[in-house]
Amino acid sequence: MLTPRVYTEIPQRYRLEANKCKACGKVFFPPRLVCTCGSQDFEPYRLPTRGKIVTYTVVRTPGFVFKLQKPIVLAIVELEDGTRIMAQVTDLPPVVEDYSEIIKIGAEVELVFRKIFSEQEAGIHVYGYKCRLI
Amino acid sequence: MKVGIVGYGAYIPRYRIKAEEIAKQWGDDPEAIKNGLDLYEKSVPGMDEDTITISYMAAKYALQRAGIDPKEIGALYIGSESHPYAVKPSGTVVAEALGITPDVHVADFEFACKAGSEAMFVAYSHVKAGNMKYAMGIGADTSQGAPGDALEYSAAAGGAAFIFGTENIVAEVEYTYSFTTDTPDFWRREHEFYPQHAGRFTGEPAYFKHVLSCARELMKMAGATPQDFAYAVFHMPNGKFPVRAGSILGFKKEQLLTGLVVPWMGNTYSGSSPTGLTAILDEAKPGDRILMVSFGSGAGSDGFIFRVTDRILEVRDKAPKTWEQIKSDKRMYLDYGLYAKFRGKIILRPEL
Ligand SMILES: [Zn+2]
Numbered sequence: 001m002l003t004p005r006v007y008t009e010i011p012q013r014y015r016l017e018a019n020k021c022k023a024c025g026k027v028f029f030p031p032r033l034v035c036t037c038g039s040q041d042f043e044p045y046r047l048p049t050r051g052k053i054v055t056y057t058v059v060r061t062p063g064f065v066f067k068l069q070k071p072i073v074l075a076i077v078e079l080e081d082g083t084r085i086m087a088q089v090t091d092l093p094p095v096v097e098d099y100s101e102i103i104k105i106g107a108e109v110e111l112v113f114r115k116i117f118s119e120q121e122a123g124i125h126v127y128g129y130k131c132r133l134i
Numbered sequence: 135m136k137v138g139i140v141g142y143g144a145y146i147p148r149y150r151i152k153a154e155e156i157a158k159q160w161g162d163d164p165e166a167i168k169n170g171l172d173l174y175e176k177s178v179p180g181m182d183e184d185t186i187t188i189s190y191m192a193a194k195y196a197l198q199r200a201g202i203d204p205k206e207i208g209a210l211y212i213g214s215e216s217h218p219y220a221v222k223p224s225g226t227v228v229a230e231a232l233g234i235t236p237d238v239h240v241a242d243f244e245f246a247c248k249a250g251s252e253a254m255f256v257a258y259s260h261v262k263a264g265n266m267k268y269a270m271g272i273g274a275d276t277s278q279g280a281p282g283d284a285l286e287y288s289a290a291a292g293g294a295a296f297i298f299g300t301e302n303i304v305a306e307v308e309y310t311y312s313f314t315t316d317t318p319d320f321w322r323r324e325h326e327f328y329p330q331h332a333g334r335f336t337g338e339p340a341y342f343k344h345v346l347s348c349a350r351e352l353m354k355m356a357g358a359t360p361q362d363f364a365y366a367v368f369h370m371p372n373g374k375f376p377v378r379a380g381s382i383l384g385f386k387k388e389q390l391l392t393g394l395v396v397p398w399m400g401n402t403y404s405g406s407s408p409t410g411l412t413a414i415l416d417e418a419k420p421g422d423r424i425l426m427v428s429f430g431s432g433a434g435s436d437g438f439i440f441r442v443t444d445r446i447l448e449v450r451d452k453a454p455k456t457w458e459q460i461k462s463d464k465r466m467y468l469d470y471g472l473y474a475k476f477r478g479k480i481i482l483r484p485e486l
Contacts, residue, residue, distance in 0.1 A: 014230055015230075015231060015233055068475070068482055069181050069182065090180060091149075091180055091464075091466075094466070094468060094472050113190040113191065113194075113231055114182040114183060114187050115183070115184060115186075115187060115218075116182070125218055125219075127227055127231070133464075
């Protein structure tokens, strides 16, 4: 049962809420309490929703909550402000022979709001961001 | 005080299935579907899409066009017959994701295919009553027809969101009217997967009676005739019903074509006429009048008369347009096997 953890992660999963160090401008996602520069003075910051693919991997045997969506493509996305996040690539063709033909390094993506997985048959649906090619 | 739409958005998934592909599965004549019902292909939600995610995307686009602070939205209503939970609102997830919580009134509406126009109606009424500065009404669905049922050709996925307010209006609401009776034309009992419908009964005493009565009364209130409207959009269970309703009322097909999204998108139920309205707003000129009449089985119709303002020209390019999404070059076609998996039409037991 991971419902409490899902609940505490809502600001990040739903709204991409990060924080930004007021001293050096560094952005942390998820937010941190102390910056690498030592400062504890942060301002709230929302990540941009566009970016590009830095790299990706294809997971062909995911855990069972993701099994129906397999293969799962996970990408490191560099957002417009330089922040890097990991996100599942969605809205891919259902049959792909060669992913390198479909997903180019540097390809532009937008972040979208999707169902990440469902907890068993009767559990909650967990929502959050994924990315898709523009 | 003028009240109207200040931002609008539609979202249509990228997956499609063609009428031919469904017809092949069930031994139907695809030409009869295409010519008889004017249905060519329909949208299919991705496996990670549902009424909540579709509502969010439509709302996000509406906010982009409105250019307002989401915190100023005082109410968020989602109309759907495919809310992902039987108990737990769709609206709370969407409101949280948009950053509207906690100072917001949220409710999920249900009324077959007219739940979306209901959400719009209540959102509009709040603003008109002065209860709040802005209110959002959304209609979205990931509709299902039973395998082999005629509804399978039309039941599609998509939605539209509208933010109502008093400043920077893009389409003023001039008149509203609702026509409602108890008509058992289409229903789904609790715990049933697929809806039942009363066959031929669904045409005359249900769809046509309610749509025509609502449109006539609304035009009477406005002292208007069909020639006074640049566009009209009626609920679209297929491509034929709305065109016939329009023709009975005296509208020409040219007035209907822009909003007639169903042949290439399918019937998005609560999102049907609302999505048609977004397609019209993408194209309408300042001063144009629009007639919109929804229909929900059970049965009822909500009608609106809108007048487009100059501001439409400033906002329409700030989010993806409806026809661009319908005819997107990003469309991906599914065969029936993949469609059945995407829609959970086969028993899926990933834990085994
Ligand atoms: Zn710092």
